[in-house]
Amino acid sequence: MIIKEIINRRSIRSYTSEPVSDEQITEIIKAAQFAPTSNHNCAVEFVVVKGANKNKVYDVLKKDFVKEAPVLIVPVLDKAKSVAPVQDLSIASEHMMLQATALDLGSVWKNLDETWAAEVKKILQIPETHLIINLIPIGHIKTPTPAHTDAEFSGKKIHKEKW
Amino acid sequence: MIIKEIINRRSIRSYTSEPVSDEQITEIIKAAQFAPTSNHNCAVEFVVVKGANKNKVYDVLKKDFVKEAPVLIVPVLDKAKSVAPVQDLSIASEHMMLQATALDLGSVWKNLDETWAAEVKKILQIPETHLIINLIPIGHIKTPTPAHTDAEFSGKKIHKEKW
Numbered sequence: 487m488i489i490k491e492i493i494n495r496r497s498i499r500s501y502t503s504e505p506v507s508d509e510q511i512t513e514i515i516k517a518a519q520f521a522p523t524s525n526h527n528c529a530v531e532f533v534v535v536k537g538a539n540k541n542k543v544y545d546v547l548k549k550d551f552v553k554e555a556p557v558l559i560v561p562v563l564d565k566a567k568s569v570a571p572v573q574d575l576s577i578a579s580e581h582m583m584l585q586a587t588a589l590d591l592g593s594v595w596k597n598l599d600e601t602w603a604a605e606v607k608k609i610l611q612i613p614e615t616h617l618i619i620n621l622i623p624i625g626h627i628k629t630p631t632p633a634h635t636d637a638e639f640s641g642k643k644i645h646k647e648k649w
Numbered sequence: 650m651i652i653k654e655i656i657n658r659r660s661i662r663s664y665t666s667e668p669v670s671d672e673q674i675t676e677i678i679k680a681a682q683f684a685p686t687s688n689h690n691c692a693v694e695f696v697v698v699k700g701a702n703k704n705k706v707y708d709v710l711k712k713d714f715v716k717e718a719p720v721l722i723v724p725v726l727d728k729a730k731s732v733a734p735v736q737d738l739s740i741a742s743e744h745m746m747l748q749a750t751a752l753d754l755g756s757v758w759k760n761l762d763e764t765w766a767a768e769v770k771k772i773l774q775i776p777e778t779h780l781i782i783n784l785i786p787i788g789h790i791k792t793p794t795p796a797h798t799d800a801e802f803s804g805k806k807i808h809k810e811k812w
Contacts, residue, residue, distance in 0.1 A: 489654055489751050492680050492744055497689075515807055517655050520797040521743070522758055526660075531806040539810055562812070570760055573782065576739035580684070581655055584747075588652050595685055597733060612812045619736065634683040643694040644678055647702055649725070649775045 491587040494633045498592025499551040501625030506557045510589050514624065517585035518561065518578040529567035530578045533560040533610050535621075543621070546605045551594065555623030560606065562616050571617045582622050592627035595620050654750040657796045661755025662714040664788030669720045673752050677787065680748035681724065681741040692730035693741045696723040696773050706784070709768045714757065718786030723769065725779050734780045745785050755790035758783050 515532050523530065535543065535558040544553040552558065561578050563571045579595060586593040598606060603618050612618060678695050686693065698706065698721040707716040715721065724741050726734045742758060749756040761769060766781050775781060 487751065488676060488680050488683065489652070489747055491652055492683050492748065495683075495685075497685055512804075512807075513651065516799070516802045517651050519802055519806070520651065520655050520658075522658075522660055522746070524760060528801075531808065533808045533810075533812060535810055537810050562808075572735045573739045573758075573760075576736045577743045580740045580743050583685070584652055585655065588650065595736075597687060597736075610811045616812075636679070638691075639679045639682055641675075643682070644675075645694065645696045645725075647696075647698055647700050648773045649696060649779075 491584040492634070495583055495587040496631035496633070497594040498627050498631065499594055500628040501551065501554045501556065501592060501623070502628050503556070504626040506591060506624055506626070510591065511557060511559070513589065514559065514582045514585045517581045521577045521581040523574045524568050524570035527567050527574065529564055530574055531562045533562060533612065535560065535610065539609055542609045543606055546602060546609070547596065549596065551623055552596065555625040557624050558621050559624060560610060560618055560621045562612055562618055564615060565617050566615065572619055575617065575619050579620055579622055586624050591624055593622050593624045596623060654747040655797070658746055658750040659794035659796070660757040661790050661794065662757055663791040664714065664717045664719065664755060664786070665791050666719070667789040669754060669787055669789070673754065674720060674722070676752065677722065677745045677748045680744045684740045684744040686737045687731050687733035690730050690737065692727055693737055694725045696725060696775065698723065698773065702772055705772045706769055709765060709772070710759065712759065714786055715759065718788040720787050721784050722787060723773060723781055723784045725775055725781055727778060728780050729778065735782055738780065738782050742783055742785055749787050754787055756785050756787045759786060
Protein backbone atom coordinates (compact mmCIF):
# COMPACT_ATOMS: atom_id res chain seq x y z
CA MET A 487 0.00 0.00 0.00
CA ILE A 488 1.43 3.32 -1.05
CA ILE A 489 1.22 5.95 1.72
CA LYS A 490 -2.10 7.70 1.19
CA GLU A 491 -0.67 11.21 1.41
CA ILE A 492 1.78 10.29 -1.38
CA ILE A 493 -1.15 9.15 -3.52
CA ASN A 494 -3.30 12.17 -2.72
CA ARG A 495 -0.72 14.96 -2.84
CA ARG A 496 -1.02 17.01 -6.02
CA SER A 497 0.33 20.44 -6.90
CA ILE A 498 -2.56 22.76 -6.06
CA ARG A 499 -2.66 26.24 -7.56
CA SER A 500 -6.18 27.33 -6.59
CA TYR A 501 -7.30 28.00 -3.02
CA THR A 502 -10.45 29.16 -1.24
CA SER A 503 -10.34 32.15 1.11
CA GLU A 504 -10.74 29.91 4.19
CA PRO A 505 -7.79 30.47 6.52
CA VAL A 506 -5.25 27.87 7.59
CA SER A 507 -5.11 27.68 11.40
CA ASP A 508 -1.99 28.23 13.47
CA GLU A 509 -2.35 24.64 14.71
CA GLN A 510 -2.26 23.39 11.11
CA ILE A 511 0.78 25.53 10.31
CA THR A 512 2.58 24.21 13.38
CA GLU A 513 1.79 20.61 12.42
CA ILE A 514 3.06 21.17 8.87
CA ILE A 515 6.31 22.68 10.15
CA LYS A 516 6.70 19.95 12.76
CA ALA A 517 6.54 17.36 9.97
CA ALA A 518 9.29 19.30 8.18
CA GLN A 519 11.40 19.33 11.34
CA PHE A 520 11.21 15.52 11.41
CA ALA A 521 12.79 15.35 7.94
CA PRO A 522 16.33 14.01 7.70
CA THR A 523 19.09 16.59 7.20
CA SER A 524 22.69 16.16 6.11
CA ASN A 525 24.83 15.18 9.09
CA HIS A 526 21.68 15.69 11.18
CA ASN A 527 22.18 19.46 11.13
CA CYS A 528 18.47 20.13 11.97
CA ALA A 529 19.07 23.72 10.86
CA VAL A 530 16.13 24.36 8.51
CA GLU A 531 14.03 27.31 9.69
CA PHE A 532 10.73 28.65 8.39
CA VAL A 533 9.22 32.03 7.60
CA VAL A 534 5.40 31.99 7.74
CA VAL A 535 3.88 34.78 5.67
CA LYS A 536 0.20 35.71 5.81
CA GLY A 537 0.15 39.53 5.81
CA ALA A 538 1.36 42.44 3.70
CA ASN A 539 4.60 40.68 2.73
CA LYS A 540 2.54 38.06 0.90
CA ASN A 541 1.35 40.72 -1.50
CA LYS A 542 4.92 41.97 -1.92
CA VAL A 543 6.01 38.43 -2.80
CA TYR A 544 3.10 38.25 -5.25
CA ASP A 545 4.31 41.48 -6.88
CA VAL A 546 7.60 39.69 -7.60
CA LEU A 547 6.25 36.31 -8.71
CA LYS A 548 2.99 37.41 -10.37
CA LYS A 549 1.29 34.10 -9.69
CA ASP A 550 -2.35 34.31 -8.59
CA PHE A 551 -2.01 31.30 -6.30
CA VAL A 552 0.59 33.18 -4.24
CA LYS A 553 -1.96 35.90 -3.51
CA GLU A 554 -4.85 33.44 -3.15
CA ALA A 555 -3.21 31.05 -0.68
CA PRO A 556 -3.83 32.26 2.89
CA VAL A 557 -0.29 31.37 3.92
CA LEU A 558 3.15 30.94 2.38
CA ILE A 559 5.85 28.99 4.18
CA VAL A 560 9.44 29.68 3.15
CA PRO A 561 12.07 27.15 4.29
CA VAL A 562 15.41 28.82 5.05
CA LEU A 563 18.82 27.31 5.72
CA ASP A 564 22.07 28.85 6.93
CA LYS A 565 24.49 27.76 4.20
CA ALA A 566 27.29 27.40 6.76
CA LYS A 567 25.33 24.75 8.65
CA SER A 568 24.73 22.24 5.84
CA VAL A 569 26.87 20.30 3.39
CA ALA A 570 23.80 19.67 1.21
CA PRO A 571 21.49 22.67 1.63
CA VAL A 572 19.37 22.18 -1.51
CA GLN A 573 18.73 18.57 -0.52
CA ASP A 574 17.86 19.54 3.07
CA LEU A 575 15.45 22.27 1.97
CA SER A 576 13.85 20.00 -0.64
CA ILE A 577 13.09 17.18 1.77
CA ALA A 578 11.74 19.55 4.44
CA SER A 579 9.50 21.07 1.75
CA GLU A 580 8.16 17.70 0.67
CA HIS A 581 7.36 16.77 4.27
CA MET A 582 5.35 19.99 4.48
CA MET A 583 3.42 19.20 1.31
CA LEU A 584 2.66 15.66 2.46
CA GLN A 585 1.58 16.85 5.90
CA ALA A 586 -0.63 19.54 4.32
CA THR A 587 -2.26 16.71 2.34
CA ALA A 588 -2.85 14.80 5.59
CA LEU A 589 -4.71 17.89 6.85
CA ASP A 590 -6.84 18.06 3.67
CA LEU A 591 -4.98 21.16 2.58
CA GLY A 592 -3.45 21.86 -0.79
CA SER A 593 0.05 23.11 -1.48
CA VAL A 594 2.51 23.57 -4.31
CA TRP A 595 6.27 23.92 -4.67
CA LYS A 596 6.83 27.38 -6.12
CA ASN A 597 10.38 27.24 -7.33
CA LEU A 598 12.53 30.37 -7.00
CA ASP A 599 15.37 30.98 -9.41
CA GLU A 600 18.30 33.01 -8.08
CA THR A 601 16.81 36.36 -9.08
CA TRP A 602 13.46 35.61 -7.48
CA ALA A 603 15.12 34.15 -4.38
CA ALA A 604 17.15 37.34 -3.93
CA GLU A 605 14.02 39.48 -4.20
CA VAL A 606 12.01 37.34 -1.78
CA LYS A 607 14.91 37.30 0.69
CA LYS A 608 14.98 41.09 0.57
CA ILE A 609 11.24 41.35 1.27
CA LEU A 610 11.44 38.89 4.16
CA GLN A 611 14.76 40.27 5.47
CA ILE A 612 16.47 36.89 5.22
CA PRO A 613 20.25 37.34 5.51
CA GLU A 614 22.70 36.81 2.63
CA THR A 615 24.25 33.91 4.54
CA HIS A 616 21.00 31.93 4.24
CA LEU A 617 19.59 30.00 1.29
CA ILE A 618 16.04 29.77 0.02
CA ILE A 619 15.10 27.76 -3.06
CA ASN A 620 11.30 27.84 -3.03
CA LEU A 621 8.19 28.80 -1.16
CA ILE A 622 5.17 26.68 -0.33
CA PRO A 623 1.71 28.29 -0.62
CA ILE A 624 -0.80 26.37 1.51
CA GLY A 625 -4.59 26.63 1.62
CA HIS A 626 -7.92 24.91 1.30
CA ILE A 627 -8.30 23.40 -2.14
CA LYS A 628 -10.67 25.16 -4.54
CA THR A 629 -10.21 22.88 -7.55
CA PRO A 630 -9.03 19.37 -6.67
CA THR A 631 -6.71 17.38 -8.92
CA PRO A 632 -7.32 13.62 -9.11
CA ALA A 633 -5.05 11.45 -6.96
CA HIS A 634 -2.14 9.53 -8.46
CA THR A 635 -2.94 6.15 -10.00
CA ASP A 636 -0.96 3.10 -11.03
CA ALA A 637 -1.38 4.22 -14.65
CA GLU A 638 1.43 6.72 -13.94
CA PHE A 639 3.84 4.00 -12.83
CA SER A 640 6.54 3.16 -15.35
CA GLY A 641 8.49 -0.06 -14.93
CA LYS A 642 10.71 1.07 -17.81
CA LYS A 643 12.35 3.55 -15.47
CA ILE A 644 13.67 0.71 -13.29
CA HIS A 645 17.09 -0.64 -14.26
CA LYS A 646 18.45 -3.85 -12.82
CA GLU A 647 22.02 -3.94 -11.46
CA LYS A 648 23.23 -1.28 -13.95
CA TRP A 649 21.90 1.38 -16.31
CA MET B 650 -1.66 14.07 13.55
CA ILE B 651 1.72 13.90 11.93
CA ILE B 652 1.91 11.27 9.18
CA LYS B 653 3.04 8.09 10.91
CA GLU B 654 5.78 7.31 8.38
CA ILE B 655 7.23 10.78 8.99
CA ILE B 656 7.28 10.06 12.72
CA ASN B 657 8.74 6.56 12.32
CA ARG B 658 11.31 7.16 9.58
CA ARG B 659 14.83 7.21 10.95
CA SER B 660 18.19 6.86 9.23
CA ILE B 661 18.96 3.16 9.56
CA ARG B 662 22.52 1.93 9.13
CA SER B 663 22.19 -1.67 10.30
CA TYR B 664 20.25 -4.36 8.45
CA THR B 665 19.49 -8.06 8.82
CA SER B 666 20.24 -10.48 5.98
CA GLU B 667 16.52 -10.94 5.20
CA PRO B 668 15.91 -9.99 1.57
CA VAL B 669 13.65 -7.19 0.36
CA SER B 670 11.09 -8.58 -2.11
CA ASP B 671 10.64 -7.38 -5.67
CA GLU B 672 7.10 -6.33 -4.75
CA GLN B 673 8.48 -4.14 -1.96
CA ILE B 674 11.05 -2.60 -4.28
CA THR B 675 8.37 -1.85 -6.86
CA GLU B 676 6.16 -0.24 -4.23
CA ILE B 677 9.04 1.93 -3.00
CA ILE B 678 9.85 3.08 -6.52
CA LYS B 679 6.18 3.66 -7.32
CA ALA B 680 6.00 6.02 -4.33
CA ALA B 681 9.03 7.85 -5.75
CA GLN B 682 7.36 8.10 -9.15
CA PHE B 683 4.40 9.87 -7.49
CA ALA B 684 6.73 12.59 -6.18
CA PRO B 685 6.42 16.02 -7.74
CA THR B 686 9.11 17.01 -10.27
CA SER B 687 10.03 20.39 -11.70
CA ASN B 688 7.69 21.26 -14.56
CA HIS B 689 6.25 17.76 -14.11
CA ASN B 690 9.21 16.22 -15.97
CA CYS B 691 8.60 12.76 -14.42
CA ALA B 692 12.11 11.84 -15.59
CA VAL B 693 13.65 10.30 -12.47
CA GLU B 694 14.81 6.71 -13.12
CA PHE B 695 16.15 4.10 -10.72
CA VAL B 696 18.97 1.57 -10.66
CA VAL B 697 18.27 -1.33 -8.30
CA VAL B 698 21.48 -3.04 -7.16
CA LYS B 699 21.53 -6.33 -5.29
CA GLY B 700 24.38 -8.32 -6.86
CA ALA B 701 28.10 -8.00 -7.50
CA ASN B 702 27.89 -4.28 -8.21
CA LYS B 703 26.77 -3.70 -4.64
CA ASN B 704 30.14 -4.96 -3.44
CA LYS B 705 31.90 -2.75 -5.97
CA VAL B 706 29.97 0.24 -4.61
CA TYR B 707 30.97 -0.81 -1.09
CA ASP B 708 34.62 -0.88 -2.18
CA VAL B 709 34.23 2.82 -3.07
CA LEU B 710 32.19 3.98 -0.09
CA LYS B 711 33.57 1.67 2.62
CA LYS B 712 30.39 1.79 4.65
CA ASP B 713 29.30 -1.50 6.18
CA PHE B 714 25.62 -0.68 5.76
CA VAL B 715 26.11 -0.55 1.99
CA LYS B 716 27.31 -4.15 2.03
CA GLU B 717 24.80 -5.25 4.66
CA ALA B 718 21.65 -3.82 3.03
CA PRO B 719 20.18 -6.40 0.63
CA VAL B 720 19.39 -3.72 -1.94
CA LEU B 721 20.57 -0.27 -2.96
CA ILE B 722 18.37 2.02 -5.03
CA VAL B 723 20.09 4.79 -6.95
CA PRO B 724 17.85 7.57 -8.31
CA VAL B 725 19.13 8.93 -11.64
CA LEU B 726 18.07 11.99 -13.63
CA ASP B 727 18.94 13.13 -17.14
CA LYS B 728 20.24 16.65 -16.48
CA ALA B 729 18.74 17.88 -19.76
CA LYS B 730 15.25 16.96 -18.61
CA SER B 731 15.08 18.95 -15.36
CA VAL B 732 15.50 22.58 -14.35
CA ALA B 733 15.97 21.49 -10.71
CA PRO B 734 17.61 18.06 -10.76
CA VAL B 735 18.92 18.02 -7.18
CA GLN B 736 15.48 18.97 -5.89
CA ASP B 737 13.78 16.32 -8.05
CA LEU B 738 16.17 13.58 -6.94
CA SER B 739 15.89 14.63 -3.29
CA ILE B 740 12.11 14.47 -3.17
CA ALA B 741 11.98 11.15 -5.01
CA SER B 742 14.52 9.81 -2.49
CA GLU B 743 12.46 10.95 0.47
CA HIS B 744 9.33 9.32 -0.93
CA MET B 745 11.34 6.08 -1.13
CA MET B 746 12.47 6.36 2.47
CA LEU B 747 8.95 7.10 3.72
CA GLN B 748 7.48 4.25 1.68
CA ALA B 749 10.18 1.89 2.99
CA THR B 750 9.07 2.92 6.49
CA ALA B 751 5.46 2.07 5.57
CA LEU B 752 6.71 -1.41 4.66
CA ASP B 753 8.54 -1.77 8.01
CA LEU B 754 11.85 -1.48 6.22
CA GLY B 755 14.78 0.72 7.11
CA SER B 756 16.69 3.02 4.79
CA VAL B 757 19.21 5.82 4.84
CA TRP B 758 20.29 8.62 2.52
CA LYS B 759 23.91 7.88 1.65
CA ASN B 760 25.13 11.13 0.20
CA LEU B 761 27.59 11.02 -2.70
CA ASP B 762 30.01 13.85 -3.24
CA GLU B 763 31.14 14.47 -6.83
CA THR B 764 34.07 12.06 -6.63
CA TRP B 765 31.97 9.25 -5.20
CA ALA B 766 29.14 9.94 -7.64
CA ALA B 767 31.55 9.67 -10.56
CA GLU B 768 32.86 6.34 -9.29
CA VAL B 769 29.39 4.90 -8.64
CA LYS B 770 28.21 6.07 -12.09
CA LYS B 771 31.16 4.24 -13.65
CA ILE B 772 30.34 1.01 -11.81
CA LEU B 773 26.65 1.20 -12.76
CA GLN B 774 27.36 2.45 -16.31
CA ILE B 775 25.25 5.56 -15.82
CA PRO B 776 25.96 8.04 -18.64
CA GLU B 777 27.78 11.36 -18.13
CA THR B 778 24.59 13.21 -19.12
CA HIS B 779 22.82 11.90 -16.01
CA LEU B 780 23.06 13.05 -12.41
CA ILE B 781 23.16 11.03 -9.21
CA ILE B 782 23.48 12.64 -5.78
CA ASN B 783 22.94 9.73 -3.40
CA LEU B 784 21.99 6.12 -3.02
CA ILE B 785 19.41 4.56 -0.72
CA PRO B 786 20.28 1.27 1.01
CA ILE B 787 17.10 -0.54 2.06
CA GLY B 788 16.64 -3.56 4.28
CA HIS B 789 15.05 -5.06 7.34
CA ILE B 790 16.06 -3.13 10.45
CA LYS B 791 18.57 -4.81 12.77
CA THR B 792 18.85 -2.03 15.36
CA PRO B 793 15.82 0.26 15.51
CA THR B 794 16.12 3.96 16.31
CA PRO B 795 13.31 5.49 18.40
CA ALA B 796 10.64 7.39 16.46
CA HIS B 797 10.60 11.20 16.36
CA THR B 798 8.93 12.94 19.30
CA ASP B 799 7.58 16.40 19.95
CA ALA B 800 10.67 17.04 22.08
CA GLU B 801 12.52 17.59 18.79
CA PHE B 802 10.14 20.31 17.67
CA SER B 803 11.53 23.84 17.92
CA GLY B 804 9.12 26.75 17.75
CA LYS B 805 12.14 29.07 17.71
CA LYS B 806 12.77 28.07 14.12
CA ILE B 807 9.43 29.58 13.06
CA HIS B 808 9.56 33.25 12.05
CA LYS B 809 6.41 35.31 11.59
CA GLU B 810 6.03 37.47 8.47
CA LYS B 811 9.80 38.06 8.18
CA TRP B 812 13.14 36.73 9.42
